[in-house]
Amino acid sequence: MPSSEDFYLEYQGLLLPRETHCTESLKFAQEFIFNDDDVVAVTYPKSGTTWMQEILPLVLNGGDLTPVHTVVNWDRVPWLEETRLAKIVDKLPSPRALVTHFHYSLMPPSFHTSKARVIYVMRNPKDVMVSSYYFHQMANFLEDPGTFDEFMEKFLEGRVLFGKWTDHVKSWRHAELGDRILFITYEEMVQDLSASIKRMSDFLCCDLSKDVIQKIAEHCSFRSMKANIMSNFSLVPKEYMDNEKSPFLRKGIAGDWKNHFSSDQLARFKSVINRELEGEKFPLPWSL
Numbered sequence: 001m002p003s004s005e006d007f008y009l010e011y012q013g014l015l016l017p018r019e020t021h022c023t024e025s026l027k028f029a030q031e032f033i034f035n036d037d038d039v040v041a042v043t044y045p046k047s048g049t050t051w052m053q054e055i056l057p058l059v060l061n062g063g064d065l066t067p068v069h070t071v072v073n074w075d076r077v078p079w080l081e082e083t084r085l086a087k088i089v090d091k092l093p094s095p096r097a098l099v100t101h102f103h104y105s106l107m108p109p110s111f112h113t114s115k116a117r118v119i120y121v122m123r124n125p126k127d128v129m130v131s132s133y134y135f136h137q138m139a140n141f142l143e144d145p146g147t148f149d150e151f152m153e154k155f156l157e158g159r160v161l162f163g164k165w166t167d168h169v170k171s172w173r174h175a176e177l178g179d180r181i182l183f184i185t186y187e188e189m190v191q192d193l194s195a196s197i198k199r200m201s202d203f204l205c206c207d208l209s210k211d212v213i214q215k216i217a218e219h220c221s222f223r224s225m226k227a228n229i230m231s232n233f234s235l236v237p238k239e240y241m242d243n244e245k246s247p248f249l250r251k252g253i254a255g256d257w258k259n260h261f262s263s264d265q266l267a268r269f270k271s272v273i274n275r276e277l278e279g280e281k282f283p284l285p286w287s288l
């Protein structure tokens with residue numbers, strides 16, 4: 001029976017999948033030189049990373065669909081910490097868009113001295129956990145999640161990818177980045193994608209017309225992304241990701257946790273998350 005170490009490497013106390021991360025990729029991330037016009041979408045896993053890999057290039061290029069139709073999402077807007085970045089960094093158009101699951105404390109020195117901007121996407125942790133549970137079932141490079149109950153304990157203890165949800169959110173909420181950071185929620189995007197894209201384009205000083213925003217929102221709808229082979233992970237061999245077990249673009253809704261949590265699980269989840277967020281002043285857009 002494979003052990004946790006077979007699937008994950010530990011980096012600064014966090015678990016990262018060996019399939020996509022290695023010592024060299026983490027060194028590359030630490031030595032990465034940010035440009036002032038770089039844009040980074042920061043997410044805890046399963047909070048809307050792939051969605052941002054679709055939205056950002058379109059916002060930055062004025063709605064030209066070429067990159068989302070011709071370049072796979074992981075090369076179009078690569079992860080700062082993953083092995084792929086070193087291979088394609090020189091091909092990224094300017095301004096560059098990246099994603100990362102790093103906590104704020106893991107960002108490289110050049111990020112701090114640059115003016116690179118950050119869009120932090122936060123999602124209700126109960127839905128994050130549900131999404132992650134299914135992801136662990138379909139991604140063969142991740143440890144089997146066990147039962148929902150077992151996975152919930154791992155999630156609450158931070159024995160999952162990139163550690164505790166609460167630590168991730170706190171680290172970025174406390175980052176003193178002033179107007180370099182925009183906080184947005186997955187739920188806001190589900191509710192009104194055009195308005196969310198407008199917020200992002202204003203933040204990035206991209207002057208997009210209503211029609212272009214509408215076009216981007218239509219292209220980035222769940223249905224449209226699910227049909228885009230450059231974004232739905234169907235090009236990943238089945239031995240790595242089995243979309244028949246659970247599609248990567250699974251449901252794309254807010255509130256699926258209601259179909260999964262028992263009342264006992266909900267009480268336990270709330271008590272742990274509330275305890276960890278005690279004293280925090282930042283607003284949560286949903287009740288836990």
Ligand code: A3P
Nearest residue numbers: 046047048049050051131221222249250251252
């Ligand atoms: P579900 O599993 O709840 O469906 P990440 O990209 O960070 O791994 O997050 C994956 C989650 O974002 C999945 O959630 C996926 O369906 C959802 N997602 C991706 N694109 C989306 C879109 N266009 N609209 C709504 N949800 C989307």
